Amino acid sequence: MERPLTKNIIANQEPYDLAAYQAVGGYQAVLQTIGRIDPTKVLExxxxxxxxxxxxxxxxxxxxxxxMPSREERPGTHYFIVNADEMEPGTFKDRLLLEGDPHQLIEGIILSAYAVQADHSYIFIRGEYHRAITLIEHAVSEAEAAGLLGLNILGSGYNLVIHVHGGAGRYICGEETALLNSLEGRRAVPRSKPPLPMTSGLFGAPTVVNNVETVCNIPHIIANGADWYRNLGQNGAVGTKIFGVSGRVKKPGAYELPMGTPMQDMIENYAGGMQHGYKLRAVLPGGASTGFMLAEDLDIPMSFAAFAAKGNRLGTGTAIILDDQTCPIGLIANLQHFFAQESCGWCAPCRDGLPWVERTLKAIEIGEGKMDDLDLLTDISDTMAPGRTFCALAPGAMASLMTGLSYFRDEFERHIRDGKCPWT
Ligand SMILES: Cc1cc2nc3c(=O)[nH]c(=O)nc-3n(C[C@H](O)[C@H](O)[C@H](O)COP(=O)(O)O)c2cc1C
Ligand code: SF4
Structure with a gap:
């Protein structure tokens, strides 16, 4: 099985420096593309x-x-931004790429920025990712010294500067327009759209924002072609993806697998199945902003389309497992604590609703809830339905609550009726 994204990542070993990366074919796509292939062809x-x-x-x-408008249509600076904020609970795939193979990301940025003709790139890295920041800064300086970055790259006339920016540690900075405000030194709240960043982004200039993993795919796609990439997928999906599992499985971790791999296959055959004495009860398939899926639905292929068809989201593809000995209400309350804390406060349903949801759930968890609370939780979550808040943080927060209320209703009622948590 081909694993283009992670093939250079070796456990407990320092990542490849420039020379080692080049020795395994790194930057070949850059050498063959910059100044040799028209940017429109790369984009195609x-x-x-x-x-x-x-x-x-x-x-x-x-x-x-x-x-993104062309440079002829919009002269001046164009930006290519890498979103490395990665604060979604349960998600750790970008960290693997940042720390495991920093030059792969730099090569991806050079090719991506060339395709959209951006001359400045920012890598916005979660502030707590100290090691990633150090490694990426080092990779940028190595690439600059080798003439792969900077003015007139490889004599092509193409210029690109990469800036590494450590975030200050807010989840909302991962929302692409809040990220832009943060980079501009403003309060990190989302911007209203339209205009989209592609036409009016950083400092009002044309801007593309892409995730770390997205960008890391680009060198492989350019080197091997679109058909090669499409054929890596399964069950109608394309490419590979870094999936992940946390919770009481035998081998929690990140696994690069064909897109479209059934979730059951990942949990059983890669994460080793459940630990002795635990049964899988449900899964949050792609981080804390996705809805629960029950054990009997895990034959679903992991692709964006398959999850959308089921009314759920693949999200970041990093699954959080709920086992049969963990209180589902405690798990949901814990997630709501995170979301309430990370609400940016820009719109009322989220700013006021999330702390209220958190308090209510915590009361139910310790046996101090009322039956009426269940309908109230449903009502308040309606105020945070998609389209009713300024950004997707609040609807994402409601996904685990609403699916939890529907799948684990009996557990909620048991906590209220018995006045205690059966798991404590
Ligand atoms: C609250 C919130 C947090 C987000 N956090 C991240 C993040 O940490 N990393 C990320 O790539 N995208 C994050 N996103 C999605 C970004 O807004 C954006 O869609 C993404 O960076 C686009 O990259 P892609 O097209 O390569 O997926 C977040 C969105 C929201 C609403
Ligand atoms: S939904 Fe929440 S995080 Fe998003 S803008 Fe409104 S208050 Fe801020």
Missing amino acids: IVVDSGLGGCGGGGFPTGRKWQA
Whole structure:
């Protein structure tokens, strides 16, 4: 099985420096592309590959890039931004790529920025990822010294500067327009859309924002072609993806697998199945902003389309397992604590609703809830339905609550009726 994204990542070993990365074919795609292939052709290959954004939405990357005006249409600076904020609970795939193979990301940025003709790139890295920041800064300086970055790259006349920016540690900075505000030194709240960043992004200039994993795919797609990439997938999906599992499985971790691999296969055959004495009860398939799926539905292929068809989201593809000895209400309350804390406060349903949801759930968890609370939780979550808040943080927060209320209603009622948590 081909694993282009992780093939250079070796456990407990320092990542490849520039020389080692080049020795295994690194930067070949850059050498063969920059100044040799027209940027529009590079963009076309990415469109044909069908690559979907790995930041959680799966939006087609090539189509996003096509929405960026050309330099003729909009002279001046154009930006290519890498979203490495990665604060979604349960999600740790970008960290693996940042720390495991930093030059792969730099090569991906050079090719992506060239395709959209951006001359400045920012890598916005979660502030707590100290090691990633150090490694990426080092890789940038190595690439600069080798003439792979900077002015007139490889004599092509193409210029690109990469800036590494450590975030200050807010989940909302991962929302692409809040990220732009943060980079501009403003309060990190989402911007109203339209205009989209592609037409009016950082400092009002044309800007593309892509996730780390999305960008890391680009060197492989350019080197091997769109058809090669499409054929890596299974069950109608394209490419590979870094999936992950946390919870009481035998081998929690991140696994690069064909997109479209059934979730059951990942849990049983890669994560080793459940630990002795625990049964799988449900799964949050792609981080804390996705809805629960029950054990009997895990034959679903892990692709954005298959999850959308079921009314759920693949999200970041990093699954959180709920076992039969963990209180589902405690788990949901814990997630709501995170979301309430991370609400940016820009719109009322989220700012006021999430702390209320958190308090109510905590009361139910310790046996101090009322039956009426269940309908009230449903009502308040309606105020945070998609389209009713300024950004997707609040609807994402409601996904685990609403699916939890529907799948574990008996557990909620038992806590209220018995006045205690059966798991304590
Ligand atoms: C609250 C919130 C947090 C987000 N956090 C991240 C993040 O940490 N990393 C990321 O790539 N995308 C995150 N996103 C999605 C981004 O807004 C954006 O869609 C993504 O970076 C686009 O990249 P892609 O097209 O490569 O997927 C977040 C969205 C929301 C609403
Ligand atoms: S939904 Fe929440 S995080 Fe998003 S803008 Fe409104 S208050 Fe901020």
